[in-house]
Amino acid sequence: MQHFDLILNGFAMALSSTNLAACFAGVLLGTVVGVLPGLGPTATMSLLLPVTATMDPLAGIIMLAGIWYGANFGGSTTSILVNIPGEASSVVTAIDGYKMAKKGRAGAALAIAAIGSFVAGTVGVVGLQVFAPPLARAALAFGPPEYLALMTFAFVILSNLTETSPVRGFAMAFLGLVLGSVGMDPVTAVNRLTFHRVEMMDGLDFMPVAMGLFGISEILSVALEKYVEPITEKIRARDLFLNREEVRRSIFPVLRGSVLGFFIGLIPGPGPTISTFVSYSLEKRLSKRKEEFGHGAIEGVAGPESANNAAVSGSLIPLLALGLPFAPPAAVLLSGLRMQNITTGPMLMKDAPSIFWGVVASMYIGNIMLLILNLPLVGIFARLAKLKNYYMMPIVSVMCVIGVYSVRGSFFDIYVMVAAGVFGLVMKRLKYPIAPLIIGLILGPTAEMSLRKSLVLLDGNLLAMFSRPISATLLVLTLAFVAWSVVNRRLLDRSLAETGS
């Protein structure tokens, strides 16, 4: 009953004119950045952090969350119509979505992507509403060893889920953790790795680094690549109707994708992207028309598009219930919460229930807004894909510098942002993952305090973590994941070698 009251209260807050406007602005911006290749939700959320800091806390967080899930909604449009995914989580959609468009069923593909995203988004929010409060209650029993074990688990998974070698992932995570320790030590007040600069005594601010790695590096990499005029498939409103056969074939992929995506979102790493690949292979395995996959199977659009949206809600659970972001957009959201002086973690639901329940309620409303926006206006969004770089990049550049400067009024932060941007460009070109670095930077101070407190608590014997049930379970899971990962890579290498010979 109390749960019902809380969600009703959440709706009462989310339906206020300010919060509705923030939600609309967030999902609209999210759809736009989802459509535009390159500029992702993390960069956009970082760009708008200073703006949201001046807003009412709930409205600011609703807007940031709206950008995140809105981007997954919009990402499918260019995948289907132009064959260029707006987001990494829409890469899989392009395989069958573009083939459907070529066969004259672009409208049906877009419609099922929008409907699937809506259903999954709603299922995901239900999951968030059901699972986050008990997890937060359970997390009250977490001590430093449990947090340390959880972060070890997260970093190991995050570093392994890279497209290249896990060593690169670990290197980036350690670099992020080193950068996170820059500044005054909270216990002894000793300045660490500051190069004797006053600006660095408070530590490296998250925002200029995030803006540099995601925003500036994108501008620089666009400057390095050739511009190609996209060819867009035309779309009319009447094309958006699905026929009976398409509806029948889409129902179960949408439902499976929703559940699968939600649970994959809980795992540290790029949940929305991974969920699309898992969903696609699952649908292909279960389908009676396997030969149609890759040639325009509607299941190949319905499943992955549902999965990536549900995964966003799943990714919000560790952030809202434990205060630990396991994905770059979640890290930005955490930064937004901190800028508003909102304590994250298990106490969030006790100390600031209006924030949690207001965000949950706004996600139901946001999903409806996205459905309304994405179906009739899909033609307009598709045209955005043709936007030339010289219209887009100056706006992003100006937003980056003003946004970063406005947080602390420091030119030093702009230099940090530019340095991070150049570093990010090099990382992208050499295929080093950015996610472990950014998560390391934001979780660094928490991880350090957890280790120091654990060492004191356990008399310097970290093996005693195995005697505590929660930390022991997490460490065993981490070791099992490492073992599975090593075996999996060996098998993959062997099969590649056999194929090669």
Added chain:
Amino acid sequence: MNAVSEPKISRRGAFMFPLLLVAAGGYAVSECPGYGLGSILKPGAGFWPFLMGGLLVVCGAVLLVKAKKEISPGSERPSRGNYLDIGAITVTFLIWGVVGEHLGWLFSTFLLALTITKIFGFKGILKPVCQSALITAACYMLFGVVFTIDLPPPLPEFLFR
């Protein structure tokens, strides 16, 4: 919209980046004893960065050993002009503050927008200037009027003396 292509990974890039990681980790490790490492029972301020820096050195060294395998010709080789563009963009960002301090942030923002517009290939003079002016005006409205965010003086101070 940009073409999807595989970037070239040069020999220099493949080796230099891990070396940079080793150097960064090595720097952290070398500095930390000065902050106080403490003991395993009572870790000091330098304990954590020492540990993480050490692990970074190890990872960097492993990557250095494997660097030869990473070299790839790729399908996309940026031209000298591309690198000049990158340099120009970077310098424009860096001087935004210096110009803004003396001539006001509206002028420096206009200059930034115009430079980026031209670098990304907007031909002619009038249209890029108008677009940059429009972006600057929109920023002024958004940051200066609607959200009243603290920024340097919008116009040069000598105008008001």
